[in-house]
Amino acid sequence: xxxxxxxxxxxxxxxxxxxxxxxxxxxxxxxxxxxxxxxxxxxxxxxxxxxxxxxxxxxxxxxxxx
Amino acid sequence: xxxxxxxxxxxxxxxxxxxxxxxxxxxxxxxxxxxxxxxxxxxxxxxxxxxxxxxxxxxxxxxxxxxxxxxxxxxxxxxxxxxxxxxxxxxxxxxxxxxxxxxxxxxxxxxxxxxxxxxxxxxxxxxxxxxxxxxxxxxxxxxxxxxxxxxxxxxxxxxxxxxxxxxxxxxxxxxxxxxxxxxxxxxxxxxxxxxxxxxxxxxxxxxxxxxxxxxxxxxxxxxxxxxxxxxxxxxxxxxxxxxxxxxxxxxxxxxxxxxxxxxxxxxxxxxxxxxxxxxxxxxxxxxxxxxxxxxxxxxxxxxxxxxxxxxxxxxxxxxxxxxxxxxxxxxxxxxxxxxxxxxxxxxxxxxxxxxxxxxxxxxxxxxxxxxxxx
Amino acid sequence: xxxxxxxxxxxxxxxxxxxxxxxxxxxxxxxxxxxxxxxxxxxxxxxxxxxxxxxxxxxxxxxxxxxxxxxxxxxxxxxxxxxxxxxxxxxxxxxxxxxxxxxxxxxxxxxxxxxxxxxxxxxxxxxxxxxxxxxxxxxxxxxxxxxxxxxxxxxxxxxxxxxxxxxxxxxxxxxxxxxxxxxxxxxxxxxxxxxxxxxxxxxxxxxxxxxxxxxxxxxxxxxxxxxxxxxxxxxxxxxxxxxxxxxxxxxxxxxxxx
Numbered sequence: 001x002x003x004x005x006x007x008x009x010x011x012x013x014x015x016x017x018x019x020x021x022x023x024x025x026x027x028x029x030x031x032x033x034x035x036x037x038x039x040x041x042x043x044x045x046x047x048x049x050x051x052x053x054x055x056x057x058x059x060x061x062x063x064x065x066x
Numbered sequence: 067x068x069x070x071x072x073x074x075x076x077x078x079x080x081x082x083x084x085x086x087x088x089x090x091x092x093x094x095x096x097x098x099x100x101x102x103x104x105x106x107x108x109x110x111x112x113x114x115x116x117x118x119x120x121x122x123x124x125x126x127x128x129x130x131x132x133x134x135x136x137x138x139x140x141x142x143x144x145x146x147x148x149x150x151x152x153x154x155x156x157x158x159x160x161x162x163x164x165x166x167x168x169x170x171x172x173x174x175x176x177x178x179x180x181x182x183x184x185x186x187x188x189x190x191x192x193x194x195x196x197x198x199x200x201x202x203x204x205x206x207x208x209x210x211x212x213x214x215x216x217x218x219x220x221x222x223x224x225x226x227x228x229x230x231x232x233x234x235x236x237x238x239x240x241x242x243x244x245x246x247x248x249x250x251x252x253x254x255x256x257x258x259x260x261x262x263x264x265x266x267x268x269x270x271x272x273x274x275x276x277x278x279x280x281x282x283x284x285x286x287x288x289x290x291x292x293x294x295x296x297x298x299x300x301x302x303x304x305x306x307x308x309x310x311x312x313x314x315x316x317x318x319x320x321x322x323x324x325x326x327x328x329x330x331x332x333x334x335x336x337x338x339x340x341x342x343x344x345x346x347x348x349x350x351x352x353x354x355x356x357x358x359x360x361x362x363x364x365x366x367x368x369x370x371x372x373x374x375x376x377x378x379x380x381x382x383x384x385x386x387x388x389x390x391x392x393x394x395x396x397x398x399x400x401x402x403x404x405x406x407x408x409x410x411x412x413x414x415x416x417x418x419x420x421x422x423x424x425x426x427x428x429x430x431x432x433x434x435x436x437x438x439x440x
Numbered sequence: 441x442x443x444x445x446x447x448x449x450x451x452x453x454x455x456x457x458x459x460x461x462x463x464x465x466x467x468x469x470x471x472x473x474x475x476x477x478x479x480x481x482x483x484x485x486x487x488x489x490x491x492x493x494x495x496x497x498x499x500x501x502x503x504x505x506x507x508x509x510x511x512x513x514x515x516x517x518x519x520x521x522x523x524x525x526x527x528x529x530x531x532x533x534x535x536x537x538x539x540x541x542x543x544x545x546x547x548x549x550x551x552x553x554x555x556x557x558x559x560x561x562x563x564x565x566x567x568x569x570x571x572x573x574x575x576x577x578x579x580x581x582x583x584x585x586x587x588x589x590x591x592x593x594x595x596x597x598x599x600x601x602x603x604x605x606x607x608x609x610x611x612x613x614x615x616x617x618x619x620x621x622x623x624x625x626x627x628x629x630x631x632x633x634x635x636x637x638x639x640x641x642x643x644x645x646x647x648x649x650x651x652x653x654x655x656x657x658x659x660x661x662x663x664x665x666x667x668x669x670x671x672x673x674x675x676x677x678x679x680x681x682x683x684x685x686x687x688x689x690x691x692x693x694x695x696x697x698x
Contacts, residue, residue, distance in 0.1 A: 064499065
């Protein structure tokens with residue numbers, strides 16, 4: 001399915017489960033915060049959220065900053 | 067029998083205790099350090115009150131004048147007090163209006179008020195201070211508010227020195243055009259306070275102490291603070307007053323404080339102050355406040371002699387009254403009767419006083435600012 | 441001498457009065473060493489998008505090992521709504537109630553937007569965040585931010601990254617005089633002496649990043665800032681001596697006093 005990931009087009013080749021998406025992106029689930037369609041998905045909620053066609057997904061992590 | 071001693075406690079936020087020692091024992095080095103500091107805290111202020119600072123009084127004066135000039139220019143703001151009423155329910159030992167004094171009581175009726183306003187306006191004043199005693203049926207909140215409302219039609223600035231009010235009452239005064247409320251603690255020493263305020267609503271130290279905060283919460287632009295010097299250890303008074311002013315500025319940043327330095331003069335008939343304050347020490351206290359709070363208007367009334375007032379004008383003091391009558395009304399009739407609230411030591415007229423200021427390079431200012439909307 | 445007091449932010453106590461940023465370091469390894477050398481207990485981090493397929497250095501792991509409190513910032517936000525969202529995401533990831541509200545719409549000088557900063561701080565303080573707002577050195581704004589529940593105010597010493605030191609010193613003095621919360625100088629510092637000067641003025645803490653990250657030896661510079669902040673704080677407690685020798689004037693101003 002096609003989604004917008006961090007502002008760019010991304011084709012997800014899985015079921016839409018967040019765990020699958022993160023695996024596909026090669027990121028450690030403990031090091032990211034996720035937002036789907038402007039809604040923050042807490043770590044507890046991740047298992048229950050499915051990404052659908054056209055969704056806007058943000059995957060964020062900490063970088064250096066002042 | 068129950069003693070009421072536990073009520074006589076100084077709240078931590080104004081307690082001068084921790085700094086009294088430095089106020090008494092600071093050395094010259096401590097004083098110089100305070101003089102050179104960009105900003106002062108309690109210990110610096112305490113050092114400026116010390117005997118060692120007294121030796122350096124001229125240096126304090128020089129620097130106080132620099133600060134006064136920087137913030138207020140070469141000007142002195144003038145205001146005039148008008149006693150609306152001398153009815154009083156209070157029992158302040160030191161006051162000529164106390165309720166056990168035998169004199170007949172008066173209050174200004176609306177038509178008399180108008181005539182007094184016009185007489186004062188004719189003298190050139192744009193700022194008026196309206197005074198009453200403690201709350202009485204004759205001079206209650208409605209009476210004061212009405213007076214403010216009327217005065218605001220004549221004067222650019224109306225201030226009030228009356229009785230403690232509620233926040234809502236102060237908000238009402240602000241709406242009526244009041245820009246400042248003066249409410250002296252009289253003494254910050256709770257033991258002396260209870261001794262001197264023998265009855266009436268003013269007996270409650272804590273209630274009195276919280277009043278300036280209510281003034282500011284009610285949206286009044288300036289709260290006037292002061293201790294009646296002579297009633298208790300002046301070191302305690304000055305330090306507590308400093309802490310009180312500082313706390314109020316922190317808590318209510320949209321309002322300002324003014325500080326006055328009323329002194330009970332020993333030569334006055336009737337009351338002999340237990341802690342008389344000398345001219346030199348009064349000047350030192352004023353300089354210390356100027357250095358610690360460079361942007362706060364410091365006020366001196368006509369309680370003080372002409373020589374003292376002329377000498378300290380612009381050297382710390384930035385705001386003064388003149389041509390004061392301390393009896394009810396009295397401007398229209400030029401009455402200077404001896405039954406006033408306190409003895410007027412500087413009884414010069416406006417023109418003479420202004421000439422004295424001008425001779426010292428100071429411009430008398432009758433009007434400082436206008437409200438945007440009236 | 442005044443007693444040593446802890447830095448208290450939102451009811452949480454800290455021994456260190458130096459806060460560190462984590463940006464602009466050559467490597468995570470140097471950053472970690474510099475933070476350790478600084479003794480900082482509060483460390484700011486930024487939130488950024490991950491690059492798919494290009495995993496970046498992990499910051500969270502090493503910082504967790506340092507046992508510091510993370511302060512996610514809202515950099516990148518250009519208005520209050522974006523900052524609020526960034527703060528919530530930051531809390532989700534850090535588990536920390538601290539947030540540094542940082543909103544700079546102009547990409548060149550990066551000066552903080554006072555109005556958006558105020559709006560975001562109000563909302564976040566209401567949500568239980570410990571809000572540390574990065575702000576212009578404005579005494580009125582400082583009281584406004586205190587009023588809406590900020591745990592500190594963080595006026596800039598000079599523009600971010602300029603290293604111009606305490607260009608706003610006189611405004612910061614006014615802020616300190618009336619502030620009921622700690623004043624933390626953030627941004628613009630270059631030399632440890634400037635951090636010491638800020639502490640001597642009465643600041644509660646200082647926050648540095650570029651000054652350490654861009655120093656010749658960041659780890660040694662972090663150590664120098666730590667020492668400077670301690671020295672400045674100690675000097676404040678001790679009370680500075682007076683300047684030079686003093687000649688006492690004759691008495692033209694006090695001759696009226698008998």
